[in-house]
Amino acid sequence: xxxxxxxxxxxxxxxxxxxxxxxxxxxxxxxxxxxxxxxxxxxxxxxxxxxxxxxxxxxxxxxxxxxxxxxxxxxxxxxxxxxxxxxxxxxxxxxxxxxxxxxxxxxxxxxxxxxxxxxxxxxxxxxxxxxxxxxxxxxxxxxxxxxxxxxxxxxxxxxxxxxxxxxxxxxxxxxxxxxxxxxxxxxxxxxxxxxxxxxxxxxxxxxxxxxxxxxxxxxxxxxxxxxxxxxxxxxxxxxxxxx
Amino acid sequence: xxxxxxxxxxxxxxxxxxxxxxxxxxxxxxxxxxxxxxxxxxxxxxxxxxxxxxxxxxxxxxxxxxxxxxxxxxxxxxxxxxxxxxxxxxxxxxxxxxxxxxxxxxxxxxxxxxxxxxxxxxxxxxxxxxxxxxxxxxxxxxxxxxxxxxxxxxxxxxxxxxxxxxxxxxxxxxxxxxxxxxxxxxxxxxxxxxxxxxxxxxxxxxxxxxxxxxxxxxxxxxxxxxxxxxxxxxxxxxxxxxxxxxxxxxxxxxxxxxxxxxxxxxxxxxxxxxxxxxxxxxxxxxxxxxxxxxxxxxxxxxxxxxxxxxxxxxxxxxxxxxxxxxxxxxxxxxxxxxxxxxxxxxxxxxxxxxxxxxxxxxxxxxxxxxxxxxxxxxxxxxxxxxxxxxxxxxxxxxxxxxxxxxxxxxxxxxxxxxx
Ligand SMILES: Nc1ncnc2c1ncn2[C@@H]1O[C@H](COP(=O)(O)OP(=O)(O)OP(=O)(O)O)[C@@H](O)[C@H]1O
Ligand SMILES: [Mg+2]
Numbered sequence: 001x002x003x004x005x006x007x008x009x010x011x012x013x014x015x016x017x018x019x020x021x022x023x024x025x026x027x028x029x030x031x032x033x034x035x036x037x038x039x040x041x042x043x044x045x046x047x048x049x050x051x052x053x054x055x056x057x058x059x060x061x062x063x064x065x066x067x068x069x070x071x072x073x074x075x076x077x078x079x080x081x082x083x084x085x086x087x088x089x090x091x092x093x094x095x096x097x098x099x100x101x102x103x104x105x106x107x108x109x110x111x112x113x114x115x116x117x118x119x120x121x122x123x124x125x126x127x128x129x130x131x132x133x134x135x136x137x138x139x140x141x142x143x144x145x146x147x148x149x150x151x152x153x154x155x156x157x158x159x160x161x162x163x164x165x166x167x168x169x170x171x172x173x174x175x176x177x178x179x180x181x182x183x184x185x186x187x188x189x190x191x192x193x194x195x196x197x198x199x200x201x202x203x204x205x206x207x208x209x210x211x212x213x214x215x216x217x218x219x220x221x222x223x224x225x226x227x228x229x230x231x232x233x234x235x236x237x238x239x240x241x242x243x
Numbered sequence: 244x245x246x247x248x249x250x251x252x253x254x255x256x257x258x259x260x261x262x263x264x265x266x267x268x269x270x271x272x273x274x275x276x277x278x279x280x281x282x283x284x285x286x287x288x289x290x291x292x293x294x295x296x297x298x299x300x301x302x303x304x305x306x307x308x309x310x311x312x313x314x315x316x317x318x319x320x321x322x323x324x325x326x327x328x329x330x331x332x333x334x335x336x337x338x339x340x341x342x343x344x345x346x347x348x349x350x351x352x353x354x355x356x357x358x359x360x361x362x363x364x365x366x367x368x369x370x371x372x373x374x375x376x377x378x379x380x381x382x383x384x385x386x387x388x389x390x391x392x393x394x395x396x397x398x399x400x401x402x403x404x405x406x407x408x409x410x411x412x413x414x415x416x417x418x419x420x421x422x423x424x425x426x427x428x429x430x431x432x433x434x435x436x437x438x439x440x441x442x443x444x445x446x447x448x449x450x451x452x453x454x455x456x457x458x459x460x461x462x463x464x465x466x467x468x469x470x471x472x473x474x475x476x477x478x479x480x481x482x483x484x485x486x487x488x489x490x491x492x493x494x495x496x497x498x499x500x501x502x503x504x505x506x507x508x509x510x511x512x513x514x515x516x517x518x519x520x521x522x523x524x525x526x527x528x529x530x531x532x533x534x535x536x537x538x539x540x541x542x543x544x545x546x547x548x549x550x551x552x553x554x555x556x557x558x559x560x561x562x563x564x565x566x567x568x569x570x571x572x573x574x575x576x577x578x579x580x581x582x583x584x585x586x587x588x589x590x591x592x593x594x595x596x597x598x599x600x601x602x603x604x605x606x607x608x609x610x611x612x613x614x615x616x617x618x619x620x621x622x623x624x625x626x627x628x629x630x631x632x633x634x635x636x637x638x639x640x641x642x643x644x645x646x647x648x649x650x651x652x653x654x655x656x657x658x659x660x661x662x
Contacts, residue, residue: 063660072566073656093570100568108661111563127254128568130247172567185661 018083019180019211020046020069025078025088027064027234038064039075040234046180048083051206052213053225061234062215066184069213070103071095083179100128104173106183110165112157118144118168119153125175143171147201163194170201180211187218199224248573255564256577270549271589273542274635278593279600281535281631286601286621288531292524294441294619299517301442301450303380305345305480307487308446308511309473311498315506318499327498327507329470331462334373337473340493343486345478348373348380349470351461352447358454359425360413367409368447369426369454371461377404379476381440382455388420388435395434396457403431408451410436429464431456446511447471483514536634543638546585550578550646554653561650562658575647582643583636590635598623 027039038061046052054062067073068080071087074095080088087098099105112121122140131139144150147167157165166186173181183202187195199221206212206226214221222228223242230238311327334349341347349372356369376382377390382404384390395402403424410419410433419433442450462468475490477483487510491502500507554561561574601621 067656070566072659073654096565096568096570099566105566107659111559111566111659113560113563124564125567127251128570128573130251176568188661 017048018045019048021081023079025068025075025080028076038234042236048211049209050211050227051225052227052229053222054215054229054231055222056231060231062231063184066182066215070105070182071098100125101176102179104178104181106169106173106186108185108188110169112169114157117154117156121168122172122175125172129176143174147171162190163197166198180213183214185215187221251573252576255573256580266549267585270545271585273545274586274589275592277539277542278590279597280538282597284531284535285627286623288528289624290619290621295520295524298441298443299520301381301440302444306379306474306476306513310509312506312509314500314504316501316504318501321499327500329473330468341489343482344475346375346379346476348376348474349458350474351467351471353465356427358413363413365412367454371456371458373458379474383438384435385438390435391457396459399459399463401431401460402434404435404455405433406437406451406453407439409454480514483512539634539638543642546582546642547646550582550643554646554650558653558658561653562655565655566659571651575651578647578650579640579643583639586635586639
């Protein structure tokens with residue numbers, strides 16, 4: 001079966017097979033009273049199709065880095081190219097477009113819209129991406145089927161279990177065929193069974209060609225990745241291929 | 244903005260994520276109340292204005308009343324303090340010399356005339372006037388009657404036209420038309436009764452009590468030649484001022500006074516005094532409008548507060564929408580639309596309620612109810628509607644603008660941080 005949205009897509013300049021390229025990225029949180037140096041110069045390159053796990057102690061800057069990679073936040077300094085586009089200079093509106101077209105974000109606390117159905121949640125990024133309505137519905141259904149949730153189309157997020165909710169969130173993240181799939185502690189709120197379900201989903205997606213970056217405390221998940229990056233105190237302290 | 248963007252904004256506007264019903268009801272009620280206030284105030288203002296304008300017209304439109312005075316300066320060998328006199332012949336003279344006036348009539352009034360019908364005798368004032376007086380001074384006969392006509396005047400007929408209040412005094416419930424009354428003992432035929440009218444401002448008594456006979460008849464009845472005053476009418480109110488200048492020059496030449504002498508003639512120019520009244524009612528309407536707008540602003544603050552509450556409550560949802568790629572204006576415009584929607588919905592209710600109130604008021608009989616008679620019928624006009632709609636739209640947009648701006652400033656990374 002050839003599912004079109006799982007095929008590796010070439011969205012114009014793909015930066016020569018490089019998905020992410022960061023050069024001396026820093027982030028300072030300035031709360032007025034105190035300044036926090038959350039990232040102190042990150043150099044990072046991720047190729048298309050890689051499955052990267054980011055690990056490190058609490059407060060080391062993993063989420064900060066993920067937010068910058070996901071264009072949810074801007075770095076204080078440094079250069080960041082996402083599939084060949086220099087996004088570190090983009091304004092709010094262009095970053096919104098980048099988040100829509102190139103990034104799929106999966107959160108620890110799911111962050112689905114609670115008032116609308118699972119299917120509508122998956123459709124939402126496609127609405128923003130101006131995907132025609134019929135195509136949208138079809139694709140949302142296919143993604144739900146892929147996540148094994150065909151029977152939960154009309155369910156509201158509150159009517160789903162944690163694992164099911166996270167799978168809907170993954171479906172939403174995949175809706176626009178993103179360049180990279182980002183997940184910040186995706187199993188953090190799940191029991192170990194649903195957690196390992198989610199891990200399998202990521203492995204499968206990676207096998208089908210998706211570029212994935214996952215932040216985790218869970219070494220079991222980290223070992224599923226083909227590369228593990230460790231962060232301490234805002235710096236990359238190790239970067240290793242697994243097996 | 245493309246069609247697709249409009250679709251996105253409408254989708255978000257209608258999506259359950261943004262709507263909030265409970266508190267909206269209260270705020271819509273507040274806007275409706277404000278709309279009722281603004282509409283009723285302006286409708287009453289309009290009614291009052293209409294009433295004042297008709298009342299002003301009750302005495303006649305575009306007219307000036309001119310009385311002879313005393314000169315205050317010597318002129319061409321004549322000493323100051325000379326009494327100016329208008330005579331019956333002056334009417335024809337002025338009509339010939341001053342064609343810019345649509346009509347010129349002379350008027351004499353005698354007080355202390357006795358009028359009797361049957362056993363009833365009363366003392367009243369009686370006016371002699373040219374037949375054109377009917378048109379110029381708005382002496383419209385009630386059904387079945389007429390005003391003095393040219394033939395009456397020509398033939399010095401003993402006919403009399405009576406004001407409705409005076410007629411009631413004299414005849415009670417009886418129909419006076421065709422009956423004979425005795426005027427200082429001389430029989431006169433009643434040809435018409437003045438139709439009820441609203442009159443603001445009068446001289447030598449209100450028209451509702453005035454009895455009018457042909458000027459020629461008056462001259463022979465009382466043996467008078469001197470007019471009390473002239474009444475002049477123009478077609479176009481703008482020509483009144485120039486016409487009056489020419490009148491002073493013409494009369495000055497004829498009667499011997501300096502046209503610049505302000506004491507020689509006393510002039511009541513109703514065109515000029517109407518201007519003051521129009522300004523007064525305009526001022527009143529602006530004042531009422533401001534009060535209405537302020538009332539609506541209170542409602543608008545309510546909408547803004549609701550919208551702020553929605554933004555606060557939906558911060559996380561807004562963050563999610565932003566995280567999956569919503570542009571700022573896709574967030575702000577649904578909020579603006581929502582605010583506009585609440586405001587216009589409240590406005591529509593307000594319009595319905597006001598229309599109902601105004602309809603009910605219109606059912607109250609004005610007859611005998613002096614307050615309503617004076618205030619006039621509240622009227623909802625198109626300009627009032629447009630003005631109110633514009634004010635509502637502006638308030639809706641304003642009430643939505645600031646909360647929407649706050650929504651657009653939400654930082655997705657900040658709001659979605661897991662704690
Ligand atoms: N919005 C913020 N304002 C101020 N300081 C912040 C903000 N977000 C993060 N920080 C600080 O930046 C540092 C890195 O935080 P970050 O959330 O990236 O850590 P993390 O590695 O994701 O930790 P955890 O494993 O607990 O999620 C911490 O010291 C944190 O207190
Ligand atoms: Mg974190």
